[in-house]
Amino acid sequence: QKEVEQNSGPLSVPEGAIASLNCTYSDRGSQSFFWYRQYSGKSPELIMFIYSNGDKEDGRFTAQLNKASQYVSLLIRDSQPSDSATYLCAVIGQAGTALIFGKGTTLSVSS
Amino acid sequence: GAGVSQSPRYKVAKRGQDVALRCDPISGHVSLFWYQQALGQGPEFLTYFQNEAQLDKSGLPSDRFFAERPEGSVSTLKIQRTQQEDSAVYLCASSKQGNTEAFFGQGTRLTVV
DSSP states (O other), X not given: OOXXXXXXXXXXEETTSOEXXXXXXXXXXXXXXXXXXXXXXXXXXXXXXXXXXXXXXXXXXXXXXXXXXXXXXXXXXXXOGGGOEEEEEEEEOSSOOSEEEOOOEEEEEEO | OOSOEEEOSEEEEOTTOOEEEEEEOOTTOOEEEEEEEXXXXXXXXXXXXXXXXXXXXXXXXXXXXXXXXXXSSOEEEEESSOOGGGOEEEEEEEESSTTSOOEEOOOEEEEEO
16 A cells, blocks of 8 residues: 555546545654645645644645544635646655655646 | 755766766755656655755665765765666755755756667
């Protein structure tokens, strides 16, 4: 079992809709959770981080963490075509300091 | 500098050639990470430095891979006797501390022919 799992997609949503991206992780002691956006041919760009159970909102983005279920999600409200990218979930495990990434979910927002 | 800077952006190497990839982290960032990203995959961890100390090199795929950060700032990832399977994007990231948010450079795309 890979340490961080994401559905590779593609996830297709119409412009203005809510996009929901999900991620599960295997290390129950993980403490830090991150969402990166990666446009084709570009490097990952940090968009959200969350350390505590619950929701964290930043503009159109909401990160949700449920440590009991080992589940992290990212909601993008009012999706725009410019949100079309691959979204990478990353976790820092209990014993480590390095980010462990999932394979990423490709999001396509159609206008 | 304002962000993490990597050079070269692109590198084509003949099989068997040695290559050196450079990373200049954000000023003041203690932690530096190297990742390898194959097409369609998430970045895979290679190695981690805290200042000049290499604290974790568990992700280096073989002894042909070597990384250093001698003065705790700029880092170099060296790959000896390159093989075709080494073709990937090599990403460098830095952070203020080891388990806080990390920022990536533009990456070096290595193609071994």
